[in-house]
Amino acid sequence: MLLLTKKMSELNHNKIIIIGAGLTGLCTGCYLQMKGFSTEIYELHNLPGGLCTSWHRKGYTFDGCIHWLVGSGPGDNFNNLWNELIDMKKVKFVDFDYYLKAEDLKGNSFKLFADVDKLEEELLRFSPEDKIPIKEFCKSAKKFSKLNMPIEKAPELYNILDGLKIMFKMLPYSFLFSKWRKISQNEFASRFKNPLLRLAFSMSEFEDMGATFNLFRQSWMHKKSAGYPIGGSLEFSRLFEKKYTELGGKIFYKCKVEKINVENHKATGIKLETGEEIKGDLVVSAADGFSTIYKMLEGKYVGKEQEKWYSTGITFPSLVQVSFGINKDFSSEPHSVIYPVSKPIKLDSKSVYNHILLRIFNFDATMSPPGKTVMYAFFATPEYKYWTDLRKNNLTLYRTEKNRIAGEVLEAVEERFGKLNPYVEEIDVATPATIIRYTNNWKGSYEGWLFVKGLGFINLKRTLPGLENFYMAGQWIEVGGGLPGCILSARNLSQIIEKKFKN
Numbered sequence: 001m002l003l004l005t006k007k008m009s010e011l012n013h014n015k016i017i018i019i020g021a022g023l024t025g026l027c028t029g030c031y032l033q034m035k036g037f038s039t040e041i042y043e044l045h046n047l048p049g050g051l052c053t054s055w056h057r058k059g060y061t062f063d064g065c066i067h068w069l070v071g072s073g074p075g076d077n078f079n080n081l082w083n084e085l086i087d088m089k090k091v092k093f094v095d096f097d098y099y100l101k102a103e104d105l106k107g108n109s110f111k112l113f114a115d116v117d118k119l120e121e122e123l124l125r126f127s128p129e130d131k132i133p134i135k136e137f138c139k140s141a142k143k144f145s146k147l148n149m150p151i152e153k154a155p156e157l158y159n160i161l162d163g164l165k166i167m168f169k170m171l172p173y174s175f176l177f178s179k180w181r182k183i184s185q186n187e188f189a190s191r192f193k194n195p196l197l198r199l200a201f202s203m204s205e206f207e208d209m210g211a212t213f214n215l216f217r218q219s220w221m222h223k224k225s226a227g228y229p230i231g232g233s234l235e236f237s238r239l240f241e242k243k244y245t246e247l248g249g250k251i252f253y254k255c256k257v258e259k260i261n262v263e264n265h266k267a268t269g270i271k272l273e274t275g276e277e278i279k280g281d282l283v284v285s286a287a288d289g290f291s292t293i294y295k296m297l298e299g300k301y302v303g304k305e306q307e308k309w310y311s312t313g314i315t316f317p318s319l320v321q322v323s324f325g326i327n328k329d330f331s332s333e334p335h336s337v338i339y340p341v342s343k344p345i346k347l348d349s350k351s352v353y354n355h356i357l358l359r360i361f362n363f364d365a366t367m368s369p370p371g372k373t374v375m376y377a378f379f380a381t382p383e384y385k386y387w388t389d390l391r392k393n394n395l396t397l398y399r400t401e402k403n404r405i406a407g408e409v410l411e412a413v414e415e416r417f418g419k420l421n422p423y424v425e426e427i428d429v430a431t432p433a434t435i436i437r438y439t440n441n442w443k444g445s446y447e448g449w450l451f452v453k454g455l456g457f458i459n460l461k462r463t464l465p466g467l468e469n470f471y472m473a474g475q476w477i478e479v480g481g482g483l484p485g486c487i488l489s490a491r492n493l494s495q496i497i498e499k500k501f502k503n
């Protein structure tokens with residue numbers, strides 16, 4: 001039921017158009033519907049979720065997203081947010097005892113336990129000579145686990161009292177935070193003398209990733225609020241699609257938005273790839289930032305901030321994901337393991353890996369038939385252009401390259417798990433071209449702006465200079481991306497729109 005207020009009813013079409021049915025678009029739709037606005041979502045794919053997705057192949061489900069969901073457990077402010085839209089008690093989360101097992105070729109290993117005390121004990125056992133960085137990391141992670149992010153209100157709506165309250169809340173953490181945010185993850189990792197600790201803590205593919213990223217993950221895992229939802233990412237996204245439609249929202253799939261229509265510097269609606277035009281009072285883009293600003297709006301509303309970020313900002317890389325459906329039980333194996341490989345895995349000219357990071361879905365029985373297992377490796381690559389050009393210009397070679405990579409990865413897996421070839425029933429290789437085709441994300445990035453060292457928790461402006469009735473939300477607004485960023489972005493924007501258009 002549309003609850004129109006005076007200001008909103010002065011607008012013409014009583015409708016807010018949202019571009020994109022990723023987690024951000026769905027959450028934005030939910031919050032706006034809950035606030036009495038009428039919304040419609042236009043999505044290029046035939047599924048909800050955007051990057052938060054999974055796909056089915058011959059009885060196996062290959063997951064493309066959630067490793068850890070901030071706010072999965074009670075007692076965290078993000079949990080309150082998720083609960084506003086879905087019943088989190090009905091989602092079964094796995095809280096891993098450890099995040100990753102690291103192994104070397106000589107049979108040495110350690111686990112990155114979620115519990116910080118266990119982690120400290122394990123790492124000190126494994127590498128006593130690294131006592132200083134181990135203690136430093138663990139002490140800080142424990143301290144940050146007590147922090148509950150102040151996310152009740154959009155920062156744009158803070159008054160002086162809100163500002164003071166937040167300053168007061170953050171004060172006990174500000175010294176520690178400013179110390180950690182000065183260093184990158186790799187700089188921190190280089191402090192370890194032990195090479196396996198360096199491997200587990202470094203992020204070779206994310207050169208500039210700030211050290212706070214790992215630290216916060218650890219602190220959320222410690223307080224059991226960074227779990228994995230049984231059923232996987234698409235099932236999780238579907239919960240928001242369901243909520244949105246129950247709230248009266250409408251989603252139009254297979255509707256690629258080509259243009260945002262503008263009259264007198266006011267967004268008036270959208271034009272689809274098919275040529276169809278849809279009018280709306282407000283347009284919210286929850287889609288890729290670059291194509292929104294430079295293609296759908298033809299680069300006509302670019303301010304200094306957008307110019308700076310889109311010319312020098314560092315993005316999460318793209319990736320190649322190799323998934324296997326294996327007719328074998330791996331229940332006694334770790335769910336996540338990293339190890340060096342004797343033969344490098346070459347993805348493309350810029351991405352050669354001497355190690356492999358494997359995820360073994362022995363913790364989610366819904367992903368494969370009984371007795372069978374899904375296993376996947378994923379590798380970051382900046383070479384999105386190479387992959388999209390190859391797919392466009394030489395589909396045969398593109399497929400040959402995917403097969404070659406799958407073969408190299410399988411060899412690396414077999415180095416650790418023994419002969420698997422006879423048990424492999426399905427292989428799927430997703431490349432940057434796949435990400436771009438299905439989600440349209442700039443450079444095939446899988447999480448938007450990288451949380452580089454030096455940055456705090458910031459967001460870009462949600463509006464563009466000179467353009468009215470238009471907003472943006474999602475991973476291209478909230479630096480660091482991720483699913484909590486989606487719901488936070490959506491919620492903040494809905495508060496801003498409510499304030500502006502309701503009395």
Ligand SMILES: Cc1cc2nc3c(=O)[nH]c(=O)nc-3n(C[C@H](O)[C@H](O)[C@H](O)COP(=O)(O)OP(=O)(O)OC[C@H]3O[C@@H](n4cnc5c(N)ncnc54)[C@H](O)[C@@H]3O)c2cc1C
Nearest residue numbers: 020022023024044050051067068257287446474475482483
């Ligand atoms: C492998 C992987 C692992 C990840 N792991 C985690 C994790 O463990 N925890 C976590 O929190 N996050 C994780 N993420 C990141 C998280 O998935 C993203 O940050 C988040 O899903 C982004 O959501 P979004 O809605 O902002 O953007 P998107 O998901 O990109 O959604 C944008 C939507 O807009 C649509 N769209 C784009 N252009 C148009 C157009 N022109 N017309 C119509 N529709 C359009 C797209 O199809 C898409 O559906 C991971 C991502 C990947 C790929």
